[in-house]
Amino acid sequence: MSLPVLADSVRLTADGVHILDRRKFPLEREWVRCGTAEDVAVAIEDMVTQSSGPYFAALGAMVLAAREASVLRPAEARAYLGRAADRLVSTRKTNNHLRKAVCFVLSSVDSAGSVSGTELVAAAESGARLGDERYRARSRALGTYTAELLPAEATVLTHCWADLYLVELVLAARRAGKEPAFVCTETRPYLQGTRLTAETLGEMDVATTVVTDGMGAATLASGEITALVTAADRVTMDGHVVNKIGTLGLAVAAHAFGVPFHAMVQAPDQAARTGSDVPLEYRDGEEVLSVLGHRVASERVRGRYPAFDVTPPRFVTTVVTDRGAFAPGRLGEYYAEGEPNQ
Structure with a gap:
């Protein structure tokens, strides 16, 4: 059995983060393309996505931020990612999933050392993948115990x-x-x-x-x-x-x-x-x-x-x-x- 649509409603691609617009679902299935980390933050604030959607959107947004910062020197790039993380966390202050999402990416970047360019982006992508996998695994455990x-x-x-x-x-x-x-x-x-x-x-x-x-x-x-x-x-x-x-x-x-x-x-x-x-x-x-x-x-x-x-x-x-x-x-x-x- 394939998973329902909302189980995969945020997608990171070469041209941005694509988010299924939950304000219109299921009557319309419209994907909103966010080309920058700031675009993702605005989409979260505007309720384009909710529930676990902002978590996955924040993972993708941090990768976009790494792409944006890849032309900077390592220290400047890390500071840029920190500002992007703060902005994303501020979008929905009650749920702490956003903080966990950005921490996955920042931890991966920090573990890579003083990096920039493609290495910075690769480290961010690795953190985002790990954050995605961990969330899904923990959700499976949660479902099992509740059942x-x-x-x-x-x-x-x-x-x-x-x-x-x-x-x-x-x-x-x-x-x-x-x-x-x-x-x-x-x-x-x-x-x-x-x-x-x-x-x-x-x-x-x-x-x-x-x-x-x-x-x-x-x-x-x-x-x-x-x-x-x-x-x-x-x-x-x-x-x-x-x-x-x-x-x-x-x-x-x-x-x-x-x-x-x-x-x-x-x-x-x-x-x-x-x-x-x-x-x-x-x-x-x-x-x-x-x-x-x-x-x-x-x-x-x-x-x-x-x-x-x-x-x-x-x-x-x-x-x-x-x-x-x-x-x-x-x-x-x-x-x-x-x-x-x-």
């Missing part, structure tokens, strides 16, 4: 989530002889749940139902949901789950109706002890007043758009990582084996 938590015929409620965590969970469940069904929230204002998550599941022939965001609590109260499972943009060391706005409400409702909430993240963030240590992105409130480019509110009203919320650990059943499942209060055990390879 173990589900019974054979689970019905999973999820929120604003597509991409590799989702794909690997389904593949792992099937390897174990399980066939989960999914209920997806629509996830306003960009409708990622409807357009991205549900479409990805549909491509994989998974039984999929879409509900509006306001139907989440009632759906959990109905008794039909086996588990609430979402990705997490970041999980703090004390078990706070930072994810797309709306996750908190679903987690509270799941707790009220006895439905377990499993949050998927590759690793808890040692730089974030608790929820207040994670900067939350606020997007332009105008985005709330439109759907797919069509304004649905009058000019008399204003919008407010906190893009993420923070779910306290008391509403989280399990944090699933690439090293297994942990209770939110025991995430320090993740690092008993030492640091992961990013």
Whole structure:
């Protein structure tokens, strides 16, 4: 079975980084070409890509930055890459995947020593390949551990989530002889749940139902949901789950109706002890007043758009990582084996 489209939605070529425009998918399949690292940064800010897409886009952007810097002397080239990395990390401050992506490339360049020209580009490309491979491998492990938590015929409620965590969970469940069904929230204002998550599941022939965001609590109260499972943009060391706005409400409702909430993240963030240590992105409130480019509110009203919320650990059943499942209060055990390879 071939992977869904969104599992390979960023491509590095000789003329730039090509990104599948998730603002238009699946109604249109348009690729946006970014010729410079700055073009990629703007594309990430403008939501051309989301979920794991910015991670892979940042890997490609750092290679573009190396191409741009290849004519400079080694010290100047390294400084140029550092500025490009800072710019990319700043585009979406809540999710720390971008920081990990640029670190792969910078580490590879630094390991190569004082290089420029084609050697600089080769080192950047090597780091980008390693970052790609590691992310996919860790996502496979994450999917396997999450599938173990589900019974054979689970019905999973999820929120604003597509991409590799989702794909690997389904593949792992099937390897174990399980066939989960999914209920997806629509996830306003960009409708990622409807357009991205549900479409990805549909491509994989998974039984999929879409509900509006306001139907989440009632759906959990109905008794039909086996588990609430979402990705997490970041999980703090004390078990706070930072994810797309709306996750908190679903987690509270799941707790009220006895439905377990499993949050998927590759690793808890040692730089974030608790929820207040994670900067939350606020997007332009105008985005709330439109759907797919069509304004649905009058000019008399204003919008407010906190893009993420923070779910306290008391509403989280399990944090699933690439090293297994942990209770939110025991995430320090993740690092008993030492640091992961990013």
